[in-house]
Amino acid sequence: MGKVGQLYFLIKSLFPLLIAGCMVAGCSTPARKLPNDYGSVDAYKRLHLHEFDVMTAKLSCSEADSELLALEKSSKANIQTIKGNRKKNQIIGYVGSMFFIPLYLATDSDPETKENIEKINKAKDKLYKFKSFKKCPSLTVKK
Amino acid sequence: MNIRTDEMRTIIAVGLFLLLGGCGSTWSTSNVKNNEGSESSSVSTSAIFSQEIIILESDIPDRKYKILGDIDVTVNKTTIFHSDPTREMVDKKLRQEAIKLGADAVIFVRYGVVGISLMSWGSQNGKGRAIVFSD
Numbered sequence: 001m002g003k004v005g006q007l008y009f010l011i012k013s014l015f016p017l018l019i020a021g022c023m024v025a026g027c028s029t030p031a032r033k034l035p036n037d038y039g040s041v042d043a044y045k046r047l048h049l050h051e052f053d054v055m056t057a058k059l060s061c062s063e064a065d066s067e068l069l070a071l072e073k074s075s076k077a078n079i080q081t082i083k084g085n086r087k088k089n090q091i092i093g094y095v096g097s098m099f100f101i102p103l104y105l106a107t108d109s110d111p112e113t114k115e116n117i118e119k120i121n122k123a124k125d126k127l128y129k130f131k132s133f134k135k136c137p138s139l140t141v142k143k
Numbered sequence: 144m145n146i147r148t149d150e151m152r153t154i155i156a157v158g159l160f161l162l163l164g165g166c167g168s169t170w171s172t173s174n175v176k177n178n179e180g181s182e183s184s185s186v187s188t189s190a191i192f193s194q195e196i197i198i199l200e201s202d203i204p205d206r207k208y209k210i211l212g213d214i215d216v217t218v219n220k221t222t223i224f225h226s227d228p229t230r231e232m233v234d235k236k237l238r239q240e241a242i243k244l245g246a247d248a249v250i251f252v253r254y255g256v257v258g259i260s261l262m263s264w265g266s267q268n269g270k271g272r273a274i275v276f277s278d
Binding site: 039041079 | 269
């Protein structure tokens with residue numbers, strides 16, 4: 001087998017490992033599901049106060065906004081942690097898939113950080129829902 | 144050196160992919176689930192420019208609106224050497240899809256976490272609900 005043939009064999013045999021590597025090393029997480037329609041003119045379900053816990057039900061619009069800001073800050077910090085590990089993961093993933101498979105053990109898939117983000121997102125969704133119920137003024141600032 | 148034709152083809156294909164990979168830093172996919180009964184062809188005047196489209200992570204409770212559809216987009220980086228897709232790129236893609244639907248805004252915008260996917264070394268998913276104001 002010539003050098004080109006060896007290269008071809010290498011690419012062919014490493015492909016499944018590349019895919020396996022993708023699954024191990026810091027996989028992307030899809031955006032969370034969109035909520036049911038409770039705000040449009042055609043919404044068949046309207047929100048009721050009993051859908052919220054006591055703590056949330058007591059909040060004013062500005063308090064809900066402050067909580068959302070705090071959650072956003074915390075979310076950004078978690079995302080930064082994942083970003084920090086991504087560079088390392090990509091280098092390890094690349095080198096691991098090409099030369100040394102056990103390197104995958106050194107990757108960090110940040111399960112705890114992703115779990116934190118998920119919790120924050122759930123809390124944000126609850127507050128968005130509450131703001132809709134209270135008919136709080138929406139933020140007019142465009143992104 | 145004895146090179147088989149299919150080996151040569153594969154090497155050329157890989158070479159071309161790597162070469163063309165340098166042309167664009169990202170590529171994206173999108174999926175729009177139209178709301179039943181919505182008229183996606185009627186483009187409202189406020190949505191002519193994509194920057195006009197409001198992108199919000201929350202609802203807009205103080206205005207009446209109709210839902211046009213749910214948008215799901217994914218922005219991918221082309222090669223491992225390009226920089227990761229950002230939320231701004233996801234917003235841009237959501238705006239593009241919202242224009243096609245004739246939306247005034249995209250609400251409940253949410254983002255996934257950037258990471259490796261089967262198709263890319265860096266993928267970011269985003270979702271949002273395209274709406275048109277009715278007041």
